[in-house]
Amino acid sequence: MPHRTMYPLALIALFAASVRGQGAAWSQCMCLTFHPDVPSCRSKGWSGSTTCVTGSTCTACLPGSATTTVATTTTSTPPVSTPATTTSTATGPSGTCTSNSPKSRTGTLQLVGVNIAGFDFGCNTDGSCTASAAYPPLTQYYGKDGKGQMTHFVNDDGYNVFRLPVGWQFLTNNVLGGPINQTNLAEYDALVQTCLATGASCIINIHNYARWNGGIIGQGGPTNAQFAATWSAIATMYKDTPKVIFGVMNEPHDIPDINLWAGSVQAAVTAIRNAGATTQMILLPGNDWTSGAAFISNGSGDALKKVVNPDGSVTNLVFDVHQYLDVDNANLGWEPLTQWLRCNGRQAFNTETGGGNTASCITYMCQQIAYQAQNSDVILGYVGWAAGNFDVSYVLSELPAGSGTNWTDTTLVAQCMAPKAGAQQGSTS
Numbered sequence: 001m002p003h004r005t006m007y008p009l010a011l012i013a014l015f016a017a018s019v020r021g022q023g024a025a026w027s028q029c030m031c032l033t034f035h036p037d038v039p040s041c042r043s044k045g046w047s048g049s050t051t052c053v054t055g056s057t058c059t060a061c062l063p064g065s066a067t068t069t070v071a072t073t074t075t076s077t078p079p080v081s082t083p084a085t086t087t088s089t090a091t092g093p094s095g096t097c098t099s100n101s102p103k104s105r106t107g108t109l110q111l112v113g114v115n116i117a118g119f120d121f122g123c124n125t126d127g128s129c130t131a132s133a134a135y136p137p138l139t140q141y142y143g144k145d146g147k148g149q150m151t152h153f154v155n156d157d158g159y160n161v162f163r164l165p166v167g168w169q170f171l172t173n174n175v176l177g178g179p180i181n182q183t184n185l186a187e188y189d190a191l192v193q194t195c196l197a198t199g200a201s202c203i204i205n206i207h208n209y210a211r212w213n214g215g216i217i218g219q220g221g222p223t224n225a226q227f228a229a230t231w232s233a234i235a236t237m238y239k240d241t242p243k244v245i246f247g248v249m250n251e252p253h254d255i256p257d258i259n260l261w262a263g264s265v266q267a268a269v270t271a272i273r274n275a276g277a278t279t280q281m282i283l284l285p286g287n288d289w290t291s292g293a294a295f296i297s298n299g300s301g302d303a304l305k306k307v308v309n310p311d312g313s314v315t316n317l318v319f320d321v322h323q324y325l326d327v328d329n330a331n332l333g334w335e336p337l338t339q340w341l342r343c344n345g346r347q348a349f350n351t352e353t354g355g356g357n358t359a360s361c362i363t364y365m366c367q368q369i370a371y372q373a374q375n376s377d378v379i380l381g382y383v384g385w386a387a388g389n390f391d392v393s394y395v396l397s398e399l400p401a402g403s404g405t406n407w408t409d410t411t412l413v414a415q416c417m418a419p420k421a422g423a424q425q426g427s428t429s
């Protein structure tokens, strides 16, 4: 569409920044501790300055950082965090679990991939999205070569899943509760079909932070029925496509009532299943920007575990978590989650993680991947943030450089995130 050709690169970069809720001034610092009062530190830990607020510490995981409070060396063998003891007993947060014995530690993650961003551009953390700012990462819509990127990621790197974020307003062309706009859906479907053609699984993700223009779904904003109607329409379209995964919502945050939110997620699940998509995986997102570290402590787990399929089962209902490298403990914040998942017989999928192309990020990312692989009985895999339409200067860019069939990955992707890098082989099983 012509309007898309008119976006100067700087504006695109601005949209990209707003997607993440971060200021344009990327700079030195990453908050090592989650800090809910600082917008840019809420889920990613990026403070955008050289100092962090009280309660956080600054760590060097960004290009150009001068401050180093963490190891900056990388080794050819990624450091492997010690997994939880396989023999001790533990009491789960719900008080019902007494075992943290993994079923397996095979070191093999089922799903590993990259976010292909663009259709979410123009979306803000209050759930407002400028529909016309959605920017398809496909050359036929004047975007970047998402097809080339995904083909490279599958063929050269061994990736097998892509997450394709899209704004809710784009899907309905700004009409809350309205039908899916077929013109816009056709553009988005072009990306889905391009993804599917690589042989990968493809996550459809509504990127609205549990909101529409400031109102929270089921809690003063859109009704559960309006949310479910959108999912029903999408599921109808993809009900016969086994490799489509339904990512119900990106990064809910500041949800007043987590149990009401679980009801909204239940409405989406019921709509998807009743539309005929009876077998595909559905990803259930918790509060706190889908934080994996806060999933148990803040009640998302206990609320969302009650979400069921129409037959009462929880088959292929997987918890959606995001886990960057900003949590200060030995297992990067994972341990309460993996223990709880095991106790409850459930699984989670880390659909956003990433970092800069620095030695410290490489060290910690390799460590996180090894941890996930060691816990692959409960962690399905991870999806890096992000490729697609970002500018290569974006600090979290995972865009490969190149064209056609000749692509070169970023350092973080090449050394850690791509399955071919072998970071998963740190398994001690």
Ligand SMILES: *[C@@H]1O[C@H](CO)[C@@H](O)[C@H](O)[C@H]1NC(C)=O
Pocket: 173, 181, 182, 183, 184
């Ligand atoms: C669908 O959205 C496009 C903008 O992409 C708009 O021009 C068109 O009028 C919409 N169609 C309907 C039926 O609302």
Ligand SMILES: *[C@@H]1O[C@H](CO)[C@@H](O)[C@H](O)[C@H]1NC(C)=O
Pocket: 036, 253, 254, 255, 256, 287, 288, 294, 298
């Ligand atoms: C827990 O959830 C509440 C309600 O959304 C939120 O205000 C609070 O910041 C969250 N706490 C943490 C530690 O994430």
Ligand SMILES: *[C@@H]1O[C@H](CO)[C@@H](O)[C@H](O)[C@H]1NC(C)=O
Pocket: 402, 406, 407
């Ligand atoms: C691939 O691209 C790199 C970097 O641009 C270039 O040096 C190399 O010659 C290219 N290889 C082929 C086979 O085109």
